[in-house]
Amino acid sequence: MNAIEVKNLKKSFGDLQAVQDATFNAESGEVLSLLGPNGAGKSTTISMLSGLLAPTGGDASIMGHSVTKEPEAAKASLGVVPQDIALYPDLSARENLVFWGKMYGLRGAALKSRVDEVLEVIGLSDRQRDHVGKFSGGMKRRVNIGAALLHKPAVVIMDEPTVGIDPQSRRHILDNVKELNRQGMTVLYTTHYMEEAAELSHHIAIMDKGRIIAHGTHNKLLKMVGEQTRIDIMLNTEADKILSAWQKIDGVSKIDSLDGKVTALVDDSNRVLPRLFDAAAKADVRITSVDIQEPNLETVFLHLTGRALRD
């Protein structure tokens, strides 16, 4: 059974088409990552799934409940972890969880025991009486996640939950996601960190400019790149000076620059690299570092869009 079904979902804001005919599914018990750069339409998509935004077209369902026709039933099966911390800073961790539990219909002993369990899961039992406003960014993130788990939802949507936190908290959150999935929850995880998507996901949907441009397992997506290799090159000057020359070199299939780093997709790095150096020398551009990478999701994105996956 599909826990999440998205079919031809559309959302427009005036002339801007934020999501265009998005179609993908997530089976029950799997982790599906929605990977894409900022502005790709990931947050708009999950806003429609969680009932925050009404779709302009198409539909989506959570555990068989249409988000447009049965929004309350769909929301009852769903836990949403927003990208930004959405908690009450002047309430304690426990008071926050109790409040959000009540909003999901929990009451009495069931609520109390569930709050205790969640505090244990997020590792904040000993700080439960402290106001959330006094917590570190990582601790807030953990409470932010905990608030979505109180009613044991069948589906959890996590919108970039690791943005801007320390490595230790990030590790804690990734382990939480794995544990939730092990317990049978379906997780829709949006991120622009390809390594997170690779580590967590059974399936990955790559999104760009409002469209789903690829959907499959990690291995299946990597096969789209074939035998190509990614080369990251740093220069002592602006990339514009050399980029057009490098694009014309035989063996370079895609090339893009971002933040001073040039990323190229090449058929055979041993053959292409000397040509890149020759062209740079002719243009009086000095290469300061070269990094040859095995194909990964960033390579896939470059392959599909001709652009580097922006952080």
Next chain:
Amino acid sequence: MKILDIAFKDLTRSFRSVFAIGMMVIAPLMLTGLIYFAFGSVSSGTPSMPAVKVGVLNLDVLPADAPLDVTLGDNVRSMFFDESVASWITASDYADEASARAALNNQEIGIAVIVPQNFTERFLSGDKDVQVLVISDPTLSIGPAVVQNMVTMMVDGVSGGGIALETFMSRQQTNGIAADPTQIPSWIERYTTWYADFQRKLFHHPDQAAFVVVAPSASDTEATKPVQKMMGLTMAGQMIFFAFFTGAYSMMSILREDEEGTLARLFTTPTERTSILTGKFTAVLITVILQGLVLMIAGYYAFGINWGEPSGVALALTGQVIAATGLGVLLIAFVKNSRQGGPVLGGGLTTLGMLGGLFTANMPNAMPAAMNMIANFTPQGWVLKSWRMVMDGQSAVDLLVPFAVMVGMGIVMFVIGALTFRKRFA
């Protein structure tokens, strides 16, 4: 149930906010307290003005043939040593004019009263130039005026007695009745005793004086506790102003929740948007009710304010709560964010408060007629009007019209605001 959960959460947050508590309770009490302390001594009926230090030099001696037992100088002196003025006049005797003037120069006393040596004799002989000398510290104003007034009244009283005696003797002579000269000292003594007693009662027990002035339309409360009433109206003005501020400020929590992301998160839960908005409106309503009750109780115990009959108070408070909540919802519905909310609330509510007469609540007659008319177009004006009526002792039935206006205004503003919110968060 979720409505109450949302309301309880909002109330918890409000009562944990120092700023909110300050604006809800502390600020109105402090402002009223400042006014109270400015007029506090008057309101309590026990003036706390520092005692006037009077030095008395009585050089008067009783003439051998005077029809009196004591000199007029003794009467003047005893007036300043009387126990009835002991709380505000500290009198001391001086043996000569030099020492009295020296005490004045050294500011040991503020006023020196000098009765000349042959004052009684010259007074009885009809010498119009005889004078009691009152010398005062030039930096003082009230004390010397009071002392001079006391001396003048005493001398006028004795003069009046003399005139009365002459008239009495003349009438007796005209009617052929022989006056007994031995009775004169006794008459003068009885008159002097009566006059001193009259003056004492007039100053210190006006209710026991021979003449009591009562304003024909004044109730007992107005006649006996005018300052308490003034304080009550001042407190009512403050309470109304901050009630409207609290209504709007509490409603601003919806903007803060929008900015904090918790409102969006609430919308992702299986909770109807109507319930979320109703929960927040409920919190505002409860906050304004609690604020009103706290301020009324505090006003009663701290400033002795008599708010009026319970039924009238209940109507006025209910109207205040509905009007304040309605205006709060309306104002915030048109504010984009909490940053914009501060100036809008501060400016808007202060302007409406001024137009409604909240800052001149204790002197309604000071407002021009046009301003009183404008006040009728503000909810604050109607709330103030209802409190004035309750504190004037009018019944709940009398309050029905202002109550209906307050509720009507409140509901209209609430509906417009709520519909705007529903559209905004649809």
